[in-house]
Amino acid sequence: MTDSKDTPAASGKKAKTTVTMTGASILWECLEREGVKQVFGYPGGAILPAYDALKGSKIHHILVRHEQGATHMADGYARASGDVGVAVATSGPGATNMVTGIATAMLDSSPIVCITGQVGSKLIGSDAFQETDITGVTLPITKHNYLVTHASEVARTVREAFYVARSGRPGPVLIDITKDAQQSTCEFDWEAAKPQLPGYRPDLSPAPAEYRQALELIHNSKRPVILAGHGIIISGAMREVRDFAERAGIPVALTLLGLGAFPASHPLNLGMMGMHGEAWVNHMIQEADLLLAFGMRFDDRVTGNLKNYAPNAKKIHIEIDPAEINKNVKVDVPLVGDLREVLLELMPKVESIDRSEWLDHIDQLKGDSAVRDIQNLPDSGHLYAAHVINDLWRQTRDGNTIVVTDVGQHQMWEAQYYKHEHPRSLITSGGLGTMGFALPAAIGAKVARPEAEVWVIVGDGGFQMTMCELATIVQENLKINIAIINNGFLGMVRQWQEFFYDRNYAATPLLNPDFARLADAYGIRSMTISERSQVVPAVQSAQQHDGPVLINFKVEQEDTVYPMVAAGAALHDMIRRPSPIVETADDE
Amino acid sequence: MLNTFMVYVENKPGVLTRVALLFRRRAFNIDSLTVGRTEKPEVSRMTITVDADHDQARRIEANLYKLVNVLLVENITNQPAIIRDLAMIRVAAAHEARSHVLQLASVFRARVVDVAPESLTIEITGAEEKIDGLLELLRPYGILEMVRTGIVAMRRGSKSAGVLSTPENTAEGLATVANDDVSYSV
Numbered sequence: 026m027t028d029s030k031d032t033p034a035a036s037g038k039k040a041k042t043t044v045t046m047t048g049a050s051i052l053w054e055c056l057e058r059e060g061v062k063q064v065f066g067y068p069g070g071a072i073l074p075a076y077d078a079l080k081g082s083k084i085h086h087i088l089v090r091h092e093q094g095a096t097h098m099a100d101g102y103a104r105a106s107g108d109v110g111v112a113v114a115t116s117g118p119g120a121t122n123m124v125t126g127i128a129t130a131m132l133d134s135s136p137i138v139c140i141t142g143q144v145g146s147k148l149i150g151s152d153a154f155q156e157t158d159i160t161g162v163t164l165p166i167t168k169h170n171y172l173v174t175h176a177s178e179v180a181r182t183v184r185e186a187f188y189v190a191r192s193g194r195p196g197p198v199l200i201d202i203t204k205d206a207q208q209s210t211c212e213f214d215w216e217a218a219k220p221q222l223p224g225y226r227p228d229l230s231p232a233p234a235e236y237r238q239a240l241e242l243i244h245n246s247k248r249p250v251i252l253a254g255h256g257i258i259i260s261g262a263m264r265e266v267r268d269f270a271e272r273a274g275i276p277v278a279l280t281l282l283g284l285g286a287f288p289a290s291h292p293l294n295l296g297m298m299g300m301h302g303e304a305w306v307n308h309m310i311q312e313a314d315l316l317l318a319f320g321m322r323f324d325d326r327v328t329g330n331l332k333n334y335a336p337n338a339k340k341i342h343i344e345i346d347p348a349e350i351n352k353n354v355k356v357d358v359p360l361v362g363d364l365r366e367v368l369l370e371l372m373p374k375v376e377s378i379d380r381s382e383w384l385d386h387i388d389q390l391k392g393d394s395a396v397r398d399i400q401n402l403p404d405s406g407h408l409y410a411a412h413v414i415n416d417l418w419r420q421t422r423d424g425n426t427i428v429v430t431d432v433g434q435h436q437m438w439e440a441q442y443y444k445h446e447h448p449r450s451l452i453t454s455g456g457l458g459t460m461g462f463a464l465p466a467a468i469g470a471k472v473a474r475p476e477a478e479v480w481v482i483v484g485d486g487g488f489q490m491t492m493c494e495l496a497t498i499v500q501e502n503l504k505i506n507i508a509i510i511n512n513g514f515l516g517m518v519r520q521w522q523e524f525f526y527d528r529n530y531a532a533t534p535l536l537n538p539d540f541a542r543l544a545d546a547y548g549i550r551s552m553t554i555s556e557r558s559q560v561v562p563a564v565q566s567a568q569q570h571d572g573p574v575l576i577n578f579k580v581e582q583e584d585t586v587y588p589m590v591a592a593g594a595a596l597h598d599m600i601r602r603p604s605p606i607v608e609t610a611d612d613e
Numbered sequence: 614m615l616n617t618f619m620v621y622v623e624n625k626p627g628v629l630t631r632v633a634l635l636f637r638r639r640a641f642n643i644d645s646l647t648v649g650r651t652e653k654p655e656v657s658r659m660t661i662t663v664d665a666d667h668d669q670a671r672r673i674e675a676n677l678y679k680l681v682n683v684l685l686v687e688n689i690t691n692q693p694a695i696i697r698d699l700a701m702i703r704v705a706a707a708h709e710a711r712s713h714v715l716q717l718a719s720v721f722r723a724r725v726v727d728v729a730p731e732s733l734t735i736e737i738t739g740a741e742e743k744i745d746g747l748l749e750l751l752r753p754y755g756i757l758e759m760v761r762t763g764i765v766a767m768r769r770g771s772k773s774a775g776v777l778s779t780p781e782n783t784a785e786g787l788a789t790v791a792n793d794d795v796s797y798s799v
Binding site: 160161164165168169172189222223224225226346347348350351352355 | 638
């Protein structure tokens with residue numbers, strides 16, 4: 026802490042570290058010091074003092090078209106880079122428009138800081154124009170939030186918010202700043218504004234006894250499986266997980282958000298688990314005698330019915346959030362701490378064990394799956410989404426590519442047919458399942474990693490939820506490729522109606538605009554593709570074009586994601602694609 | 614079973630809402646919640662009783678710790694503790710009933726805090742069972758109005774007092790104790 030204010034003799038020399046600034050200027054100064062280079066935002070009355078002070082800052086402001094987009098962009102930025110993404114909005118409707126994006130970031134542990142303007146502190150509680158109690162609204166969907174009513178609180182709050190957002194299990198933090206706190210002035214002293222979070226403890230580590238118990242289970246296991254989740258990527262533990270799996274000879278199954286945490290081409294990588302996971306992976310989990318959950322939280326989409334989930338398996342749960350322990354699945358040994366650190370501690374004591382019998386058995390489980398794979402269907406003239414995605418993967422696999430998907434059938438096909446080798450190469454809304462996520466999140470990803478080739482894979486339904494952000498892409502001149510998987514339906518909902526609601530397609534057929542002409546209106550180059558032979562040329566053409574490109578892939582309308590574990594069914598109880606695959610084509 | 618938690622929190626606006634919301638969000642039913650000041654101005658203390666089994670109680674504790682403003686959580690359910698509730702009871706007490714009510718109050722070491730022509734108001738402090746007992750006996754006379762504070766609790770012996778009386782007994786000091794206390798073994 027500086028004492029320059031108390032020693033007049035020191036003033037005039039360099040010892041004086043405080044300057045008088047407005048709350049608004051302090052805000053930008055602190056964001057810069059936290060390493061922020063870009064923010065995504067939308068101005069309005071209560072945040073205007075902050076926007077006015079932006080001109081003195083090095084931070085680049087990206088104007089969005091809807092505040093929900095700003096939060097998804099901040100989220101996409103965070104997931105692509107691992108740094109904190111920042112979104113800015115005004116009070117009232119600006120703030121409430123952020124709610125979906127904040128909840129999305131919360132469920133997927135994404136570090137974002139949302140800054141909202143608030144009416145003047147004297148007006149709070151009076152139902153003033155554009156007043157909403159946004160800290161109240163966002164209490165259950167933020168990791169923490171703040172209401173700032175004095176300029177003197179701005180610096181410490183920003184520092185705390187960034188620290189809380191990025192440490193421990195990351196998550197969204199909201200800072201609501203009243204208009205007068207932005208306008209009034211105070212002494213700014215970065216050093217003195219250190220975070221004061223006495224109750225916040227993100228750095229837990231397991232007890233020695235827990236390590237011993239875990240090792241015993243690992244060494245006694247004949248049929249172990251690693252369940253690899255998002256925590257691996259957040260913790261930066263890719264290398265450690267790989268070393269561990271190789272050393273212990275344990276196969277790896279991934280969650281949706283874990284894709285990329287373990288190379289798809291690795292012999293121990295089995296693929297995705299869960300509702301639309303590979304059949305052999307789900308069977309394997311059910312047969313396992315030990316599950317090693319690495320940074321995942323036993324979401325209902327990966328466990329199926331909990332009553333008969335992995336009935337023969339002991340469970341080791343390595344997880345940074347103690348509240349996840351025994352939440353859905355009762356575990357035998359919890360190791361609460363940062364995954365990377367826990368694995369580094371565990372590694373030297375892990376014995377190399379030959380588990381070829383178990384691995385051979387898994388190969389057998391794969392058995393007939395290939396025959397049911399749509400990739401093995403002879404080209405019948407139908408364009409399937411799986412074809413589009415697999416072709417896209419072949420064209421982009423060698424590069425530095427980020428795929429950003431929305432939510433629904435195309436998301437599952439992407440997870441199945443795009444083989445992710447690297448962390449942060451897939452960005453998708455998992456926990457909340459937010460349609461409309463892809464396009465804005467891709468903008469955030471491109472801003473975070475301009476050198477990356479960014480592909481949006483989005484359904485025709487989700488695209489229309491946030492397609493206003495096409496204007497943001499153009500205004501910022503971002504090279505983003507957009508692949509609309511257009512089947513004229515809310516496909517995943519239609520699939521549920523097909524299976525569980527007697528094919529009553531209530532409110533799922535979509536009457537769509539001509540997406541190519543829509544793109545034209547924004548000045549975005551566009552193509553419409555309806556044959557498989559055109560897919561690769563279209564992708565190549567998009568890659569060669571300087572600016573953004575939108576490709577409207579008109580795919581089979583009533584295609585189905587297989588396999589599927591119905592909600593509430595046991596994990597091994599899957600609806601499989603009819604075999605041989607030709608039957609499906611004849612169904613149409 | 615009923616679990617009793619002592620929760621030390623930062624004395625800041627909105628903290629009560631955060632704690633209460635957590636119980637609602639995670640679908641745990643609060644039986645009683647009291648909050649008040651402590652010997653440290655920057656620390657408030659809550660006593661929360663909630664119906665939960667062993668695993669649920671662990672998860673409540675873990676979730677409370679996730680709140681940034683929570684400093685220390687102690688589950689004192691199976692610990693020796695002093696637990697007190699306070700009730701004010703307005704009971705119908707006219708004519709000959711009056712002396713009976715006064716006698717009962719005296720036996721329970723309760724105090725009469727207000728006297729009206731047709732009623733007496735009694736203040737009683739004690740364990741919940743003691744207050745329940747007095748209420749049971751007063752019921753035949755006619756309880757006109759009753760209010761209870763919910764329980765406050767303090768661990769017996771020196772452990773908690775030690776925590777709170779250290780010179781470094783700041784919010785940071787409490788949090789350090791909490792770190793040592795937390796174990797997730799099952």
